[in-house]
Amino acid sequence: MSHDPNCLFCKIIQGQIPSKKVYEDDDILAFHDIHPWAPVHFLLIPKRHITSMAELQPSDAAVMGQMAVLVPRLMKELGVTNGFRTVINTGADGGQEVFHLHMHAIGGPRPWLKG
Numbered sequence: 001m002s003h004d005p006n007c008l009f010c011k012i013i014q015g016q017i018p019s020k021k022v023y024e025d026d027d028i029l030a031f032h033d034i035h036p037w038a039p040v041h042f043l044l045i046p047k048r049h050i051t052s053m054a055e056l057q058p059s060d061a062a063v064m065g066q067m068a069v070l071v072p073r074l075m076k077e078l079g080v081t082n083g084f085r086t087v088i089n090t091g092a093d094g095g096q097e098v099f100h101l102h103m104h105a106i107g108g109p110r111p112w113l114k115g
């Protein structure tokens with residue numbers, strides 16, 4: 001698995017920085033966002049370091065599909081029953097702050113801080 005030693009989320013994958021884990025398998029990690037916008041807010045990331053959605057290759061289709069399919073399952077497990085939002089910020093103008101591709105999964109009863 002290729003990691004970037006300077007990448008925050010690669011450090012989380014490797015356990016060098018703690019996280020509150022929601023789900024993990026060989027290819028994907030999901031963990032709670034440290035600054036949640038809503039009662040439930042977690043991030044799904046591929047374990048392979050991919051900088052952003054702009055860098056995706058055809059060979060990444062499976063892991064992106066697996067992440068999407070996981071969201072409703074994990075939301076249900078976390079008790080979210082009334083809808084949720086998924087967001088992928090890409091690049092500086094897309095609002096991306098951490099340059100390891102991640103999908104925000106946001107839900108729970110409103111009001112939310114944003115989104």
Ligand code: AMP
Pocket residue numbers: 008017019032033034035036088089095096097098099
């Ligand atoms: P983005 O703006 O899409 O790049 O979002 C990055 C997200 O990562 C933000 O919502 C941050 O709150 C979140 N974040 C940053 N550091 C951590 C961390 N150590 N653990 C969990 N989430 C983090």
Ligand code: ZN
Pocket residue numbers: 003004007008009010011048049050099100
């Ligand atoms: Zn990374």
